[in-house]
Amino acid sequence: FLSVSLLFQVLIFSWDGRVSLMNTDTSQTVYCFSTPPSHAVASPWQPVFTVDSVNSCLLLRGDEQQQDNELAQSKASHSTIFLFDFNPLKEAFPKEQDLPLKSLQNLPWFERCNIFLHDRQQSRLGLEEPKYWSRLKAGAAAMDKEKQKVKGQKKQ
Incomplete structure (x- = not known):
């Protein structure tokens, strides 16, 4: 998001595997990220993710969900990295000129x-x-x- 680098933005990981983006300036949830039904967020209590502030995107690991009988046969799971683009969400956050004079980022x-x-x-x-x-x-x-x-x- 320009050069403010995730200012006023928080990723929230819920125990049920939901991942949402919150605007801390307004306390509003801006977007809920979801993996396809075939996948679940890898260990919601210790999610594997990274935020690329240069390209404004979230990279999130999702593990393929297995059926009960498949789980008994093999504990190996297939993981996929999902990319979520933040660019369409830029309007939900303050612009650089709207920020207070003393940057909170520092x-x-x-x-x-x-x-x-x-x-x-x-x-x-x-x-x-x-x-x-x-x-x-x-x-x-x-x-x-x-x-x-x-x-x-x-x-x-």
Whole structure:
């Protein structure tokens, strides 16, 4: 993806063998990669894959699925390397000019994760903020009213 090299992109390998590409900027799954029904992702808990950032593609090993009777006869499996092109998916990710001035690409993973989590929390707080301020104002008004009531009782 241009020169941003997988910025805002995460490959997610699920235990059931699904492989999906997520946009970390929006937390949306952009694409689910699947091997043909005759093959399964090689050991989903330790997948064999590589990402070619120059050609924008994913190379993923898939093992031929065997029937139960075939498994008893031979434990050898045939593997195939599947190539998935990322180029059609480029539009789902921020362009280089849309990126913040301080490139996240130069930060350690720990700091990138902290920034991502902070931004996500801020966006959630932004949704809750109007409700929070309304409750806070209502509470303050009730306290002022109670304070005025107490002052009125003291004067009598």
